[in-house]
Amino acid sequence: MINSMAANHAVWPKEDDAIFGLAAKAQEAIKKYGKENVIDSTLGALVDDNGDLVCFKTVYDELKSLPNAKIAAYALVAGQPEFLEAVQEACFREYRPDAYIKAVATPGGTGSARHAIYNYTNPGDTVLVSDWYWKPYATISEEYGRKVTFYKLFNDKNEFNIESFKENFETLLNKQKRLVAIINSPAHNPTGYSLSDEEWDQVIDIMKENAKNQENRIILFVDVAYIDFADNERRKFFKKFSNLPENILVIVGYSLSKGYTMYGMRQGAAIGISSNKEIAEEFYYSCAHSNRANWSNCNRGAMEVMARITKDPDKFKAYEEEKAKYRTMLKRRAEAFVKASEEVGLEILPYRDGFFISIPCSNAKEVSDKLMEENLFLIPLKLGLRFAVCAVPEDKCKIAPAMIKKAMDSIK
Template sequence: MVKSVAAPQAKGKSAEDKIFGANNRAVALTEKLGADKVINGTVGSMLDEDGNLIMLDVVQKAYKALTPKEIVAYAPIQGYPDYLEAAIDQCFGESRPEGYIRACATSGGSGVLHHVIHNYSEWGDEVLTSDWHWGAYGSMCNDNGRKLREFELLTPDGHFNMESFKANVSDMVAKQYNTVIIMNSPANNPTGYGLSDSEWDEVLAFLKDVVKGKDKNIIFVSDVAYLDYSGEKHECRKFFKKFGNMPDNVLIVVAYTCSKGFTMYGQRMGAMICVTPNKDIADEFVAINQYTSRATWSNSNSAAMKVMANICKDPAKVAELDAERAKYFHLIQERADLFMKEADECGLKYLRYISGFFITIPMEGSQKVCDELEKENIFLVPLGKGIRLAVCSVSKKKIHGLAAKIKATLDAVGAKQ
């Protein structure tokens, strides 16, 4: 029997997940054989066509221009005011919704999710998200004494499953005082799906209706981690306008991150942004969440906030930022288009992809398929109902022929789609 001194609720926890495990094996093999001999489709960061981690040029220059004080000073718990203003502006762009809008700095987008789960759901509550989701959602819920509940994201023909969404929300509203919903759109991880305008309209109209006249609340978390690589800058943000004019008992919280849009993955910088028609709710949002920041990680990364704020103060730098993002958005789309074209040619099914870092191949027996692919030096992420491919990090040269290899392996092991 393994000796343990952990408290009962902490026993059995383990940090390594399937993504990091597969990536670690891919990295080790790459060091042994060379990068040209390994396909690592696990990395959720942008890599260029030579396999190098991308840091936007405008961000590199802004880092090098920081003063010592900007690098090492303690930041305010809520975050620097100029950073918070920049985060709101970068998030919403021309589609800022009506209402009271407040922001608090967080440790990446993960910090937003932690705070919402911690402060807006109760011990033992369920938190709702789609069946296709980032695996850390479940860990965050479990570590806070909550349970992650799933609705079916897609219908068989590849559209948003409104029926499943409504049924799950209605059931939760009947049982809980607060219903926290995490919606990762656009560029859903792991599918690349995003809600259409009409789907957003129906979702938000339903949320208003389901708590109308009730002493119940909806806390709707819009996880936009991949926003800046989901489409044309202004077009992909238009749905934010729909977040205005919601009732008092539907609080919108946007999970904004600098990880992807500013390529500051490891700097752990984000912001939680609320939209509400009620000033008291907005003031409470700041008060309780900056308190939890103080009680969790204290204050946020000063250097990262200053880099972002300094870029956003200069229109020329913002233009450079936009151009670089557009360049890499198109590169990712080219990789995705190539994979989908070849998948269609060989009969490999994939979930509906619109934009984003990942494509998902649905199947039974994903672990067995991934294990076999690793024998061919191909590393992908096994999910409960499929395999995730990171088109953000696999070059077009390596994408070419990959669909056929996956299809052949799938058939060889007898996995079903």
């Protein structure tokens, strides 16, 4: 009996996505014990205090007002022109870098990560990622025969570990002469960290120093999937991508999943920033070719909605107001979790913005299993536990740290 038909490169372990698996278990517990008795902190989606998924009214009213043809029609391969303009405005706001900038539509931020990784590395190359990281960076790299190496995200003072970034960046670049380095900020998944403007300066200094060698090709992928849930000030760093050396290309991965509550609609953009017009054009055509080859074109209705909201001042204001309400809700939950952690002596990583808070621990799986017995569901990672404040009401954010601390102490 044969047990495999797939080509060698397409055979992977038979395992389902761990996060979605735990989320399903949490849902089972909710059915069995009632939602008031379960803390479901698994998925990275914004849930209100009733346990319902937040779906922005401003977004879905707009979608439902569209003529069917605006939803049903094919979109252009690179994306609708109005969307490509709107997405740049929404992403950069008043901090647009002084550079040649080209955007291409992608299915979510995931598509932009795919384009950065595949189109800017050679087969067998290694991509640089932080040790606390969003797993699909590794999944995408593996899919295409690329590897990942990790820099330490934090130093002993719980600041961005610029030394570790520099060391790994230079080692890989010297070896490969081209490097895709990934920084997920602001509102990093899974820690909620955002680089300060000074930390961004240090990153850019390292890139510029290494760009002096004209042979080097430096590609920085900046994943801003959660930027719309950080303060506008957190966009300031974009300006720093002005007038960079020509052998540095910055690719920003923008997503409508969180900022517009369009998770399942699969829409985002890859935005290339270069001081060289040719390089920006090359980026555009490279990504457009990849679109055609992989998914042809993206979600026409999602693009239409986003462009209409961004271009109409009244609609934009209403959207901003709705989002601000939920940002406040998120902030209060995170503050409650941070404060309660301090009170019970639970060590957490520095949280600044966004959907998640992380707890370093060496036996995350055991702790997570233990907490499941008490109906607290969170995500075990290699380096610790991820708690999704986006999914948990404030009162439960207050009690969760004590439960986590107790479970960790009981296993030590």
